[in-house]
Amino acid sequence: MSGRPEEGLYGNLESQSSNVSQGGRRRARSEFESDTDYSSVSRRRLEEMHRPQWTMSSRVEDILLEGSTNRTDMKLNEFLRSKLGGTAAVGENYNVTMEAFVQEPDAYVQDQQLLRRIVNLTAYQTLKIELEKRKILLEAIYKLNHEGVVFLEQWRDYEGKDTVTPFVCGTLNGVLTQVQREERREEEERKRREAEERKRRKEEKRKRREAEERKRREAEERKRREEEERKRREEEERKRREEEKRKRREEEEMEFTNFTTIEDVLFKGGVRVDKMRLNDFLTMELDGRGIVDTNRDVLLKEFFEDPTKYIHDAGVLKEIQASDAYARMERAVRVEIMFENDQSKLRDKGVKNLIGWSEAAAEVKATVHNFTKQSLDAALVELRDPTTTIAPEKLEGLYGSVYNARWSHVVEVPDDNGMGMKVEKGKPKQSWSYREVGDTLERNNGVQKSGEAPPVLMVLTSDKGWPYTLNTMHEAGNDLCVNCEVERVWQIVKGDLTKWFSNFRLTLNPSPMPRVLIGTPGIGKSMNAGSYLLYQLLHYDVEKLQVVVHCFGKMTYVFHKINKTVTKYMGNKISISVISSLWKSGMKGYIIYDVAKKGTPPDKEFAPCNGWGMIVLSSPKVTNYDEWENQLKAARIIMNCPDVMDVKAMCAWMKRDGTADDQAGYWKEVKEHMDNLGPILRYIFDANNFIVRMGAVHDALLAIKPRDVEEHFTLGGEKKWYSKDPSQKLVKIVRVRTEKGAEGFLNAPICADIEFRTAERLEKEMGAKDILLLILGSHGALASKYVEKLGLRAFMYGEFVSALVKELKELEATRT
Numbered sequence: 001m002s003g004r005p006e007e008g009l010y011g012n013l014e015s016q017s018s019n020v021s022q023g024g025r026r027r028a029r030s031e032f033e034s035d036t037d038y039s040s041v042s043r044r045r046l047e048e049m050h051r052p053q054w055t056m057s058s059r060v061e062d063i064l065l066e067g068s069t070n071r072t073d074m075k076l077n078e079f080l081r082s083k084l085g086g087t088a089a090v091g092e093n094y095n096v097t098m099e100a101f102v103q104e105p106d107a108y109v110q111d112q113q114l115l116r117r118i119v120n121l122t123a124y125q126t127l128k129i130e131l132e133k134r135k136i137l138l139e140a141i142y143k144l145n146h147e148g149v150v151f152l153e154q155w156r157d158y159e160g161k162d163t164v165t166p167f168v169c170g171t172l173n174g175v176l177t178q179v180q181r182e183e184r185r186e187e188e189e190r191k192r193r194e195a196e197e198r199k200r201r202k203e204e205k206r207k208r209r210e211a212e213e214r215k216r217r218e219a220e221e222r223k224r225r226e227e228e229e230r231k232r233r234e235e236e237e238r239k240r241r242e243e244e245k246r247k248r249r250e251e252e253e254m255e256f257t258n259f260t261t262i263e264d265v266l267f268k269g270g271v272r273v274d275k276m277r278l279n280d281f282l283t284m285e286l287d288g289r290g291i292v293d294t295n296r297d298v299l300l301k302e303f304f305e306d307p308t309k310y311i312h313d314a315g316v317l318k319e320i321q322a323s324d325a326y327a328r329m330e331r332a333v334r335v336e337i338m339f340e341n342d343q344s345k346l347r348d349k350g351v352k353n354l355i356g357w358s359e360a361a362a363e364v365k366a367t368v369h370n371f372t373k374q375s376l377d378a379a380l381v382e383l384r385d386p387t388t389t390i391a392p393e394k395l396e397g398l399y400g401s402v403y404n405a406r407w408s409h410v411v412e413v414p415d416d417n418g419m420g421m422k423v424e425k426g427k428p429k430q431s432w433s434y435r436e437v438g439d440t441l442e443r444n445n446g447v448q449k450s451g452e453a454p455p456v457l458m459v460l461t462s463d464k465g466w467p468y469t470l471n472t473m474h475e476a477g478n479d480l481c482v483n484c485e486v487e488r489v490w491q492i493v494k495g496d497l498t499k500w501f502s503n504f505r506l507t508l509n510p511s512p513m514p515r516v517l518i519g520t521p522g523i524g525k526s527m528n529a530g531s532y533l534l535y536q537l538l539h540y541d542v543e544k545l546q547v548v549v550h551c552f553g554k555m556t557y558v559f560h561k562i563n564k565t566v567t568k569y570m571g572n573k574i575s576i577s578v579i580s581s582l583w584k585s586g587m588k589g590y591i592i593y594d595v596a597k598k599g600t601p602p603d604k605e606f607a608p609c610n611g612w613g614m615i616v617l618s619s620p621k622v623t624n625y626d627e628w629e630n631q632l633k634a635a636r637i638i639m640n641c642p643d644v645m646d647v648k649a650m651c652a653w654m655k656r657d658g659t660a661d662d663q664a665g666y667w668k669e670v671k672e673h674m675d676n677l678g679p680i681l682r683y684i685f686d687a688n689n690f691i692v693r694m695g696a697v698h699d700a701l702l703a704i705k706p707r708d709v710e711e712h713f714t715l716g717g718e719k720k721w722y723s724k725d726p727s728q729k730l731v732k733i734v735r736v737r738t739e740k741g742a743e744g745f746l747n748a749p750i751c752a753d754i755e756f757r758t759a760e761r762l763e764k765e766m767g768a769k770d771i772l773l774l775i776l777g778s779h780g781a782l783a784s785k786y787v788e789k790l791g792l793r794a795f796m797y798g799e800f801v802s803a804l805v806k807e808l809k810e811l812e813a814t815r816t
Contacts, residue, residue: 054175056153056183060144063152063175064137064168074098076108083121084114102128133167140168152176237284241623258355262346265354265379266339266372278303278310281329282320300333319703335371342368354379392574395566399559401464402566403538405480409455410649419663421456421652428455432484434491438741439635441491443484457649458482466531467550467557468594479653480531481524483646485639489517489529490536492637493615497590500613501544510610512590514632518745519639520732521619522682526552526594529639530617534559537590547582547589551575551602558582576606583608592617601628620733620745638735638743641679641750647671654685678732678750693729697754700729701761730754 052058052066077095094108101108102124109115118124144150149158155172162169279297296310303310311317320326349364351357357365357376365373407427412420430452434441460480469478493515500512519525530550537548538559548559556575558567569575582589591614593602601624607614616634618624628634642650651667658666673684676694683693733745749755 054152054179056151056156056179058152058175058179060149060152060155060172061141064141064171065134076101079123080118083123084117098127099131102131136165137168140164152179233283236280238627240284241627258358259353260379261353262343262351262357262376265376266343267336276300281325300329301337304330304333338369339372342372392578393568395470395557395568398464398467398470398566399538399564401462402466402535402559403564405460405462405535408459408461408653410457410459410652411453411455412645412649419648419652419660419667421649421663423653423656428458430454431458432487434488438737440637440737440741440743441488441495443488454484455649456483456645457653458487459653460532460535466527467534467552468527468531470557471552471555480535481528481650481653482532483528483642483649485642486524486529486532489637489639490533493533493590493613494536494540497540497545497613511607512613514607514613514634515615515637516625516629516634517615517617517637517639518620518625518733520641520680520750522680523639523641524681525617525619525639530592530594533592533615537592540590544588545590546587549575549579549589549591551591551593553595572603572606576603579606579608579612583611588612590614595619595624601625604628604631636743638733638745640735641732642681643679644671644674647674647679647681647684650681650685675751676753678754680750697729701754701757704730704758704761730758 052062054063075095075097077089079098079101080089090109096108105115105119109118143164144155144158147158147160149155152172152175155161156176161173277297277299279291281300282291292310298310307317307321308314311320345367346352346357346360346364349360349367351360351364354376358380406425408423408425409428411422411424411428413422414420432454433444435444458481460482462478462480465478466480496513496515500509503509517525517529519529534548534550537545538561542561546561548561550557550559554571554575556569556578558569558578559565560567567578569578579589579591588611591607591612593606593614594617595601601618602614602616614632615637616625616628629636647670648667651670652663655663655666669687670684673690677683677690677697680693683689730750731747732750734748736744736746738744749758
């Protein structure tokens with residue numbers, strides 16, 4: 001800021017005020033500006049408008065000379081004409097400035113009469129006084145400048161104020177007071193504005209908090225509604241499963257009579273799926289995907305006639321139609337519609353029950369579909385021969401083959417060029433040891449005898465195979481592979497039996513602890529864990545345990561330890577009957593129930609009410625076991641996937657008769673398969689199986705949708721396994737312990753390669769922050785990958801840094 005007064009609206013007018021008395025200013029204005037007709041009010045208003053805005057940076061010279069006019073620059077003739085009329089004038093050589101004239105009047109006006117008139121003019125006297133005061137001011141300005149007082153701020157701090165004239169001192173002090181007052185006013189105004197700003201920000205913050213609180217409440221309400229909806233769907237799903245189970249049981253147990261209606265034969269008394277509404281189907285089978293408005297929520301039989309009429313989004317419809325649930329339900333609805341039409345035709349012909357069907361003419365039977373005819377004929381056959389069933393089959397030699405299975409084992413040996421694995425005959429001198437952790441067991445790696453390390457793998461060979469290999473197509477031969485996870489299952493079951501027999505009170509403790517063995521599909525639960533349990537239970541004290549039963553859906557193998565025989569039975573009803581008769585004869589036993597691929601959980605009455613133990617083997621698919629688990633209050637055993645050393649030892653066993661190069665080459669191939677698919681034994685040992693599985697994984701990756709991302713990485717537990725989500729091929733389960741020490745499981749990517757491919761599939765439609773937060777539930781390899789890829793952005797999110805820190809391992813200091 002220059003310090004000079006700001007010019008106002010009327011910048012072409014100069015202030016006519018001077019540092020003389022108010023009366024002197026009025027006289028000067030009346031004589032010099034008599035042509036201007038300003039009123040006193042207008043004059044004051046104009047003076048207010050032109051009042052200088054002084055600051056501490058204003059120059060002392062500008063302050064003191066403010067109001068000093070330029071009349072001293074007026075020429076003499078101009079002054080004479082304005083004050084004495086047009087005739088008064090001097091020669092051009094004497095027409096000097098008024099400042100020069102005042103200093104020496106006689107030199108420019110020789111006419112004494114004119115000179116007296118001039119010097120007696122009030123304007124002349126005022127001008128003379130003004131010049132004298134200006135001279136005083138200029139002297140004061142010179143003095144102050146010489147002493148370093150140039151600006152008002154310096155005058156404030158000047159200690160020689162008493163050395164200047166009172167007028168100069170008063171003028172400067174007056175302006176200083178005015179500036180300080182204005183600064184105080186501005187400071188107060190600034191504080192007021194700041195207070196208002198603080199108040200405004202506080203109000204905004206309050207409103208923001210209220211908005212956030214409102215959003216939080218809305219989110220909680222939305223979450224509550226979603227939870228209620230989830231529970232409602234789960235309850236509906238539970239009821240549906242119960243109804244399906246009841247229907248299957250009725251199908252199995254229905255006894256036909258001559259008067260059984262055609263409808264009961266065809267529909268087995270179950271709930272008609274064609275009466276289900278579209279939204280109910282989408283909710284229960286497809287997690288609500290594609291739900292439609294109420295006016296389009298039609299019966300399924302209407303929907304399947306023209307799906308595009310009710311689901312307008314072609315992409316969503318295509319996704320729904322590609323699901324197994326859609327195909328299964330469409331078939332069921334079309335079969336029911338067919339049955340309904342055929343039943344109507346027969347009713348019109350007077351055929352209402354089985355006896356009517358048996359007596360119907362051939363042309364009447366020809367009016368219905370072939371499948372309907374076969375169903376009704378089969379019911380007639382069962383009606384005429386209710387004892388029709390598959391006879392029990394004695395399996396000669398199987399008991400001895402399983403009981404006397406040969407032991408082998410694989411140990412780790414130093415080998416720089418080969419596999420580093422060696423196959424040895426016989427049972428190892430030392431197996432794995434386990435320690436109690438909560439209510440379960442974990443391997444104790446630190447306990448072993450000096451010089452006797454446990455094997456990497458144990459193998460049992462039964463020349464006639466195992467019930468599992470007799471019941472299904474397989475490629476594992478007759479060899480049963482036992483790693484530390486399989487042995488752990490037996491140790492837990494053996495502990496249950498030991499505890500039960502040591503505290504044998506049927507009233508308080510009627511049976512050993514019922515168990516559910518859960519593991520990722522394809523890792524060897526059935527072949528390895530199930531068969532190994534059978535082998536060990538056959539060797540368990542025969543006085544305590546006389547029978548071992550191994551079930552696969554409706555196929556049951558009964559191992560009679562006293563008679564050393566194996567009998568195969570077909571059908572749940574006869575199996576339950578056989579087990580019941582063994583129990584009634586006073587025998588105690590143990591049941592291994594392997595849930596078939598498309599099977600159902602066992603009935604809660606499958607095992608006798610006391611004296612018998614039971615374990616159910618299942619994938620994480622919850623519908624396979626949850627009802628039985630809840631009813632019997634069974635405890636879980638979670639089986640982890642095999643590790644790299646387990647698979648390497650299996651390769652060494654499979655190629656035990658080959659050269660070292662054969663073994664190393666096979667291991668390299670299997671290792672590559674495992675890196676791409678994870679340690680899923682069903683698919684990694686054979687090239688054809690590997691190719692088929694890779695195709696399924698590829699399809700599963702394509703099926704992933706961004707709305708499902710949390711389930712693919714961070715969602716733990718069972719929810720994912722209620723659905724038929726293809727992404728189950730991308731995950732495995734990992735054992736965890738609850739706060740009370742029981743076993744549970746979480747989902748995890750099945751291998752690093754699939755984890756990376758899943759993340760790459762998702763990141764195209766997600767922001768960097770969402771990807772980083774997504775991988776918080778994944779392992780360190782993925783976290784490290786995205787640190788490298790996203791750089792410094794990764795460290796802008798505190799949650800991600802916290803997750804990454806958990807994966808860090810401190811390096812030990814090395815001494816040089």
